[in-house]
Amino acid sequence: MTPSQAEARIAELSQQINYYNHQYYQEDHSEISDYEFDKLLEELIQLETDFPEFLTEQSPSQRVGGTITKEFETAMHETRMLSLGNTYSEEELLAFDERVAKGLEHRNFEYFCELKFDGVAISLVYENGKLVRAVTRGDGTKGDVVTENIRTIRNIPIFFSDQEVPAKFEVRGEIFLPRKEFEKINSERAENGDPLLANPRNAASGTVKMQDSSIVAKRRLNCYFYQLITNETEVNQHDSAMALLEKWGFNVSPTYKKCDSIKEVLQYIEEWREKRHSLPLDTDGVVLKVNDYDQREELGFTAKIPRWAIAYKYQAESAESQLLSITYQVGRTGAITPVANLSPVQLAGTTVKRASLHNANEIERLGLYEGDYVFVEKGGEIIPKITAVSIEKRNSEAQPVRYIAHCPECGTELIRRESEAKHYCPNTQSCPPQLLGRIEHFVHKRAMDIDSLGTERIRALIDQGYISNFADIYDLESKSDELLGLEMNQDQYQKTDEGMLYISLHKALFALTEGISLSAIGKFLEENIENALEETLKNFLTYIRESKKKVAQNVGTIQLLEGLLQSYPFPKVEDFLPLPLVLSLLIGKKAGISRLKEVAIHESTVHGILLKLNLDLSKEQEDRIKKLKANTFQEGVITNMIEGIKASKEQSFERVLFALGIRNIGENTAQILARSFKNIDNLKNASSESLLEVNGVGETLVNSLKEFFSEEENIQIIDRLKAQGLNFEIEEIERALESNVLEGKKILASGKLNHFKRDEIIDFVEANGGQYVKSVSKSLDFIIEGEDMGPSKKEKAEKLGVKLISEEDFMKMMGKEF
Numbered sequence: 001m002t003p004s005q006a007e008a009r010i011a012e013l014s015q016q017i018n019y020y021n022h023q024y025y026q027e028d029h030s031e032i033s034d035y036e037f038d039k040l041l042e043e044l045i046q047l048e049t050d051f052p053e054f055l056t057e058q059s060p061s062q063r064v065g066g067t068i069t070k071e072f073e074t075a076m077h078e079t080r081m082l083s084l085g086n087t088y089s090e091e092e093l094l095a096f097d098e099r100v101a102k103g104l105e106h107r108n109f110e111y112f113c114e115l116k117f118d119g120v121a122i123s124l125v126y127e128n129g130k131l132v133r134a135v136t137r138g139d140g141t142k143g144d145v146v147t148e149n150i151r152t153i154r155n156i157p158i159f160f161s162d163q164e165v166p167a168k169f170e171v172r173g174e175i176f177l178p179r180k181e182f183e184k185i186n187s188e189r190a191e192n193g194d195p196l197l198a199n200p201r202n203a204a205s206g207t208v209k210m211q212d213s214s215i216v217a218k219r220r221l222n223c224y225f226y227q228l229i230t231n232e233t234e235v236n237q238h239d240s241a242m243a244l245l246e247k248w249g250f251n252v253s254p255t256y257k258k259c260d261s262i263k264e265v266l267q268y269i270e271e272w273r274e275k276r277h278s279l280p281l282d283t284d285g286v287v288l289k290v291n292d293y294d295q296r297e298e299l300g301f302t303a304k305i306p307r308w309a310i311a312y313k314y315q316a317e318s319a320e321s322q323l324l325s326i327t328y329q330v331g332r333t334g335a336i337t338p339v340a341n342l343s344p345v346q347l348a349g350t351t352v353k354r355a356s357l358h359n360a361n362e363i364e365r366l367g368l369y370e371g372d373y374v375f376v377e378k379g380g381e382i383i384p385k386i387t388a389v390s391i392e393k394r395n396s397e398a399q400p401v402r403y404i405a406h407c408p409e410c411g412t413e414l415i416r417r418e419s420e421a422k423h424y425c426p427n428t429q430s431c432p433p434q435l436l437g438r439i440e441h442f443v444h445k446r447a448m449d450i451d452s453l454g455t456e457r458i459r460a461l462i463d464q465g466y467i468s469n470f471a472d473i474y475d476l477e478s479k480s481d482e483l484l485g486l487e488m489n490q491d492q493y494q495k496t497d498e499g500m501l502y503i504s505l506h507k508a509l510f511a512l513t514e515g516i517s518l519s520a521i522g523k524f525l526e527e528n529i530e531n532a533l534e535e536t537l538k539n540f541l542t543y544i545r546e547s548k549k550k551v552a553q554n555v556g557t558i559q560l561l562e563g564l565l566q567s568y569p570f571p572k573v574e575d576f577l578p579l580p581l582v583l584s585l586l587i588g589k590k591a592g593i594s595r596l597k598e599v600a601i602h603e604s605t606v607h608g609i610l611l612k613l614n615l616d617l618s619k620e621q622e623d624r625i626k627k628l629k630a631n632t633f634q635e636g637v638i639t640n641m642i643e644g645i646k647a648s649k650e651q652s653f654e655r656v657l658f659a660l661g662i663r664n665i666g667e668n669t670a671q672i673l674a675r676s677f678k679n680i681d682n683l684k685n686a687s688s689e690s691l692l693e694v695n696g697v698g699e700t701l702v703n704s705l706k707e708f709f710s711e712e713e714n715i716q717i718i719d720r721l722k723a724q725g726l727n728f729e730i731e732e733i734e735r736a737l738e739s740n741v742l743e744g745k746k747i748l749a750s751g752k753l754n755h756f757k758r759d760e761i762i763d764f765v766e767a768n769g770g771q772y773v774k775s776v777s778k779s780l781d782f783i784i785e786g787e788d789m790g791p792s793k794k795e796k797a798e799k800l801g802v803k804l805i806s807e808e809d810f811m812k813m814m815g816k817e818f
């Protein structure tokens with residue numbers, strides 16, 4: 001680079017950085033990511049180092065980024081408020097460590113590590129035990145006086161009455177808006193139709209500079225402190241200063257650590273890389289500071305940063321991509337999660353094609369329009385997220401993204417419960433993913449234990465209409481012929497928000513071409529993973545020509561596909577193709593695209609679509625379509641499945657009761673209920689009182705039971721299951737009584753017993769014909785009084801006139817002497 005080129009680049013960079021600084025500090029707005037910003041600054045510093053003749057005092061490399069605002073009084077900082085040098089690399093951190101060691105002539109030193117809190121710096125000045133001034137960092141020399149606003153923060157000490165504090169001291173820290181608070185504010189704003197706040201840092205910064213402190217008070221800001229400045233204490237080390245701050249009642253984040261070496265610092269950095277996401281506020285790195293003040297003085301400062309501290313910033317890499325479409329996933333609980341389909345982009349070493357959008361609030365917060373260019377980041381979460389929209393690049397005719405109103409799986413209108421961010425599909429009975437969840441529970445090892453019914457098989461049976469409730473499982477035997485040929489692997493399908501079925505590009509290209517194997521196509525796609533669909537198809541044409549197999553025919557089909565994709569406005573989903581287009585190429589004129597579109601909605605497999613169409617296909621067409629289908633049920637699989645289902649009829653009533661998946665009835669409760677009520681009819685007809693008398697049964701459970709038995713459908717299913725031979729009563733052999741000494745007696749034990757553990761006494765009472773009751777009530781025949789029986793229970797028993805007998809007397813009564 002020539003000097004004049006460098007000069008021009010320095011001018012350009014300075015201008016850009018000044019602009020972003022203004023946006024960031026004055027407008028509380030980031031147009032680029034911190035990482036990109038820091039890269040610009042780094043480039044500037046490098047050029048100024050290489051060409052020192054162009055370094056000026058006005059350069060943004062020499063000045064703290066903020067300024068003061070006109071709306072507030074300003075105050076000078078007695079000690080300048082500086083920036084921190086930062087780095088994203090371990091290498092540079094080691095270089096920093098070497099500089100420090102050299103600066104201290106290789107004497108011993110310690111680092112004090114803290115997290116870098118992502119908020120707004122503040123300086124508080126105390127005089128005679130009172131907060132007199134709160135000032136923002138401003139340009140580092142002077143800042144805005146925002147005392148009134150800061151006084152609203154509840155855990156900031158305003159005066160000290162009974163603490164010894166220096167007559168004059170200053171503390172510095174970071175004001176932040178807890179993430180929860182931020183989300184709460186935004187959901188309120190969404191409700192009122194107000195524009196949403198972009199992120200907690202900007203929100204905190206905007207709040208600190210508000211004119212009306214009564215609004216500030218409502219925002220629940222918080223603050224972490226990390227610096228004490230005073231010459232009135234003996235303190236000469238940062239760790240003791242922090243201890244003092246804590247003692248005086250300043251909020252200090254408990255995440256700090258003193259380290260003996262840079263190696264330990266690196267461990268600290270790794271320790272917090274993921275863990276920091278569980279903190280109540282955003283953090284973007286680690287600050288390491290030399291612990292000893294004398295050593296700090298020896299090291300000194302540059303124009304805007306101390307030489308004794310540096311920030312290591314965790315990289316949240318960001319990349320730009322285009323939103324192709326949004327698909328909505330329905331979970332096993334009915335919760336809806338929107339997922340953005342993106343044009344492929346490289347991010348942190350992987351190709352990203354999807355990003356989670358969490359819920360409708362998130363879409364609204366981002367202000368997403370169809371086809372928007374968006375920034376994606378990979379933070380602590382595994383699934384990348386969209387952090388911002390590039391509004392300048394938006395097509396002027398684009399429409400805002402509209403959240404779906406109906407379940408893409410079953411078409412039921414969605415609901416949104418108050419105070420919940422997610423939408424739900426209320427169709428718990430027959431919405432496929434929800435039904436899947438319930439059937440998975442039913443066949444679970446600890447329930448009916450049908451391990452030949454794995455998730456894929458259940459899903460296939462649900463999707464293709466063979467199972468819509470538990471009882472249907474036991475009808476499968478009589479339908480085993482029909483099951484042959486059912487499709488199994490759902491990974492090859494996708495559905496859009498409207499329920500339109502898509503098929504994986506992998507399978508589609510396999511079926512559309514001849515003479516090219518599935519694995520060869522897989523390999524080709526692997527090599528094209530970074531490309532968008534159009535690009536991939538173009539490359540595929542070249543690939544076909546090079547493969548020299550049925551070139552003319554294969555090329556022709558793929559070109560037809562390209563044409564169809566252009567003429568029909570199907571939403572784009574990377575790696576998948578709309579099934580109607582693919583099918584139309586395979587079955588020729590037998591069904592038009594509009595007819596195929598009609599039947600492909602709310603269908604889940606090619607098999608299902610074909611059943612609906614009921615076409616007369618040629619052998620060749622059938623063969624090609626077969627290539628499109630997923631793995632199918634084979635004879636062996638079916639036999640094995642039916643065997644497992646038959647065997648499950650032997651499961652005990654306890655297991656069956658648990659398998660029914662009645663809300664709040666876990667394995668233990670199912671056991672207790674089965675033993676107490678012996679059969680399903682007794683349980684169904686049991687009064688609330690008799691239910692409540694059972695150990696472990698509370699109001700919620702009673703309600704769940706009532707609700708369950710009040711649904712006609714559940715009763716019908718139970719009747720069918722009974723007819724199919726499942727156990728709905730306790731097997732008598734198991735319940736053979738040891739004696740009937742306690743027959744008809746209601747008994748409770750309280751306090752510690754010597755001869756029984758808690759559950760043993762229950763079994764013992766029941767095995768001798770008695771009924772164990774869990775709470776003190778008039779209906780009790782007696783209470784076995786153990787050691788240390790609770791006084792309130794005893795009092796209640798005496799008041800109700802219930803007899804108390806000792807454990808010894810009880811044993812005698814049972815004819816057992818110990």
Ligand SMILES: NC(=O)c1ccc[n+]([C@@H]2O[C@H](COP(=O)([O-])OP(=O)(O)OC[C@H]3O[C@@H](n4cnc5c(N)ncnc54)[C@H](O)[C@@H]3O)[C@@H](O)[C@H]2O)c1
Nearest residue numbers: 020024030032033034037083084114115116117121226287
């Ligand atoms: N995206 C953008 O457009 C844009 C524009 C300007 C600045 N920025 C970002 O803002 C960052 C902040 O710059 P800066 O100069 O305000 O701060 P800095 O990164 O230079 O660090 C100094 C600040 O860190 C804060 N801090 C948090 N935890 C701390 C701790 N434990 N100990 C000491 N200080 C702690 C303090 O507020 C202090 O003032 C830059 O690195 C840049 O990434 C982004």
Ligand SMILES: [Zn+2]
Nearest residue numbers: 407410425431
């Ligand atoms: Zn549904």
